[in-house]
Amino acid sequence: MPQARTQEGSEGTCEKTKVAILGAGVAGITAAQALSNASVHDFLILEYRDTIGGRQWNKPFGKNKDGNPYIIEMGANWVQGIGSPDGPQNPIWHLARKSGLVTEYSNYDNVTSYNKDGAADFSALFDAYDAASEIATQMAGKALAQNIQDSTAKTGLAVAGWNPKFNDMEAQAVDWWSWDFEAAYSPHESSFVFGYAGSNLTFNYFSDHDEFVMDQRGFNIILKDLASTFLAENDPRLHLNTEVTNITYSDHGVTIHNKDGSCVEADYAITTFSLGVLQHGAVTFHPELPPWKQEAIHKFDMGTYTKIFFQFNETFWPSETQYHLYADPTTRGWYPIWQSLSTPDFLPESNIIFVTLTNEFSRRAELQSDEQTKQEALAVLRKMFPDKTIPEPTAFMYPRWTSEPWAHGSYSNWPPSTTLEMHENLRANTGRLWFAGEATSPTFFGFLHGAYYEGLDAGRQIAAIMKHKCVNAKSPKLRECGPRKHYETLHGTTFHSEYTMLNGWAVDSFVDNNPDEEE
């Protein structure tokens, strides 16, 4: 497994390389792999943290019977849509199998539901959602194929027959489980067309089978194993503990400045920083990124998904059940999904359970103390299991994704009324600076496999450009030649001439009838 290298460049000069890869998450490592495969070995990988893996991030937690901690995933936890024997394989599943990763089938039908008085049956609501969602899938597919204007997923679902009332908290809980649990955003906040496309492209193209990872080497072992196929032990091309602070780019090259004062001059660079890092302004650009790029960065959303882990001295919840869904009487998204690891197939007798929060509730938990969050969550458990005495946990932990300076959130989402052109602007290069990562994948955004393909693609394209070639030159559909396309201006659908009385537009938008203040 590749180790850290901390020193680079000699005083006053920048270290020189052909391609600088910024970030050693999935996209950074697959970009380096693509370059290696194309015999471009002159590259450097600059990484903030002391390890590769990025949002494939684990931590020790609690204690097993021998007194050693469990390894728990703070970030990515599932291989989603593993693939079918005769169809395409998810590349993450391929890596998982190569590394002998320990996983178990995630059975979303193995769910028990609860309200404020304990166990309650939501099965009619699950069925109603599923029926509407099937219709919504068809509608979204038609909208994509026929260039029909996008809307919110909430709109699509309502037209398809799923319209939960704001005060029907059990329906709201099913709504959360069915949408927010995956997207991290609500159906109100998500694109209808691309929300469905993003989900179907993974679960229909590969398969609707998810595997949950509880490998005690950590999920990122698959990435470390992949990296070790082209990076040597202590490879001098991997610079860990290196925080990039400024990127100066042009049509001729890219210079990267780091917090420790070192710098790198590259012919090309690929930033794989998360959308959250870009939105946060954690790295500055010179010249400033063009307006079309800035707009794209701020158009797409970075969600937060927080797993809050508890270890107790006993498994007081049903030990065969994987998921427990709670409908709070007043607040949608309030400690809604409890996932047991203490089942026979996961980490048996570990007495570990975790609850997932998203977005506003994640950010709220990030701002409050561990103790406050713990007590709120315990109060929910006491409602779910009124006949049990719920003790204080023996271990408790949660990550604060929005505040992590190398992530600033969990994964991206497409907001309502989005277009592929808007997304192309997120993906397009600015001069010789390229962009890759989970968020730049139009088909698999939010997923590990999205990051995987985007890193590979950027690496492959840059290697081809350096050799004055095209990727897939002979295929009209797959051919990629030269820099990526961007749109300076993105047009809407209504021409100014259509703002007429006939359309209900009663007054001229550009007349100001206020007297001039200076007169």
Ligand SMILES: Cc1cc2nc3c(=O)[nH]c(=O)nc-3n(C[C@H](O)[C@H](O)[C@H](O)COP(=O)(O)OP(=O)(O)OC[C@H]3O[C@@H](n4cnc5c(N)ncnc54)[C@H](O)[C@@H]3O)c2cc1C
């Ligand atoms: C809580 C959570 C749950 C998830 N669950 C799943 C799941 O179950 N299944 C799934 O498929 N996907 C899941 N994902 C998404 C998946 O983790 C990501 O899509 C994927 O890891 C992103 O890889 P990346 O290479 O694009 O970005 P990252 O992994 O973010 O890699 C970027 C790298 O850049 C580094 N970096 C950032 N700033 C700087 C800087 N200034 N200087 C130097 N380096 C810097 C970072 O440290 C990082 O290593 C989840 C993510 C989270 C957070």
